[in-house]
Amino acid sequence: MENESQRRGYLFRALGTNTPVQYRLAFNTPTDDFIPNLVNELVVYGKTSSGKPALYALLKVIREDVGIDVQATIDALIVEFLPSAATQTISTPPHLVFDLLLQVDFKQQTNIVREVMRSYFTAGFLVHNEPECGLEFLLAKLFRMKPSLKNNQPIVFDVGYRKIDRLWMQLGRYFRVDPISTSEILEKICERWQTQDVVFIFNKVDCLQPEIFSAWLEEFWEPLVNIGKENPPQKSTHLFMFLVDHGGKVHQSNINVSTTTSPPLDPRIPLYLPTVDSFTLEIIEEWITEVVMQRSDIEIEFDQFTSEILFQKSCQGIPQFVFEEICSFFSIDCEKVFTQCIKI
Template identity: 60%
Template sequence: MENESQRRGYLFRALGTNTPVQYQLAFNTPTNDFIPNLVNELVVYGEISSGKPALCALLKVIREDVGIDVQATIDALIVEFLPPAATQTISTPPHLLFDLLLQIDFKQQVRLVEDVLEQHQTAAFLIHGEPDCGQELLVTRLFRIKSAWKNNSPIKNDVTINAAYRSTERLWKQLARSFVLPQDTKPENIIDKICDRWQTQDVILIFEKVDSMPPKVLVGWLQEFWEPLVDRGKLNPPLKDTHLLMFLVDNCGSVCKSQVMLAKEFDEPEYPRIPLYLPPLSPFPPDILKDWLRDMKVFRDLQIPADLTYQRLWEKSDNGIPQFVYEEICTHFDLSWEGGLAKWLI
């Protein structure tokens, strides 16, 4: 809430037009003065409907525009301000549980990607690890690093569809379909399309299941597709501070063992022409699950199941395999992972 326009916009979205609060506030005052005055006025205003305080309505609107960590703090505040009758019957909404699952571990990978984005407008990453270790969830977590990306649709390609992994020619055809272009579109025209979009917005390319690609095909694809994009970015960088990102998703940890060249550090001379090897994903150790459940206690009024302990969670998930951890947690909340929460994966 740094400027008058943003302040009025949040109040309009939360309360609608012509509410008394809007006429009681001085919108052009410093933030340190405005926030306390706003809270006082909302408390005085009371509820906008039965069991829905005006302050909670505003917090829910602000929640839509912030990162995961801040969302958790806002959720705790909302619970604190809800009347007792509301908190007694509240259950964990599926979208909230999904956001909480995103916070289990992966801090090392997220921090590294954030560091890279501060230094490079063009970046490529290999997301890899043992099977069922949360590769898709990490992609989704990384996609939330910038709040602006929530309005951005990634260019996502599963290289196993139509056996695209067999050759670079098939991969070009698949990529052309992603841009709604004829399958025989020339590679340079596809690259032009990507660079044109990059001039005005972030472009995020995701290639899934690259472990199914023969190493020679993956090497050839990086040479034919990615390296020309990197060169274009150097010759004609976007005027705006936009990013061109590529994520290669390896679901079994085989790419790093092949002859595909990977960067171990993002300050290497060859980066970003070759993808950065992110720390591999692996089963969650008990301490990670213990810490996550401890942090969950801030949501004490969200009916956290009493039998959801880190020991039980670790044992029931085949010693912390992430995919099984997500499924087990959902079961405790009477929700489904595959049939429910997984739909929010990128």
């Protein structure tokens, strides 16, 4: 709606030619004047030949030319001004479904990380869930507790069955240190940490032999923590390490991890986050009533979208299946939603 051409074009697409609205509007007025006048004229005009309100028709046309964030705003407007009987099923954008999924529980884990984040600028976490229990969504939720983390790309490495020299080689290639120098790599990390959050995700740490894992923490993580104590960042930036254990072997081994957040916390020792086996029926019910039903920008048949149905279809609350069933209720391709997670 910035210029006369755009204004006439959108009205033509929404209402067709030769409508009273086009003759009653002054198309060359400032935008702040034109928009209110346009809305008033559309309300006076009433409904189009298809029986839909004229304002609805215009918003639907504009929706085709904007990004998904603005689409969500337009969807909320459509739901607000249409009477309930005339409300149409609106295609819920994948990003909105993703935001809804991130609000399903994981409260125990997020509360621990939030508590640590408030008190420490350096911390390591051992993350482990049972199979199909949403590790990717848990990490995505943890990354959104601090705005700068949400917009900061984590450094993700699949450690697999590698030896320590191969792990250093991975880091050296990432930070463009050649020949590989462990001290220079650590310096590069700390240099970045001075101005921005630095987050490492080491995936499949359960594949490492316990002695290799312990030696890796001694060579890599402990020196980083010590350097941070001696030369802390000038800004309130964090240095985090997430160790992703898919098999539960790390916690069962003799590797030194902490299970308590009671101060003082030693940042050199990874903190073991509680596991999530399944979502209870109560957790799903709370999410539906306190999150989904409070939104005006989504449209769903709540008589079919109940906690009992969702719990049953997800094999009694297995998180991955809960997420898949939610996507199915919204007629959204799961892959489009899951791609917004951190790949591990």
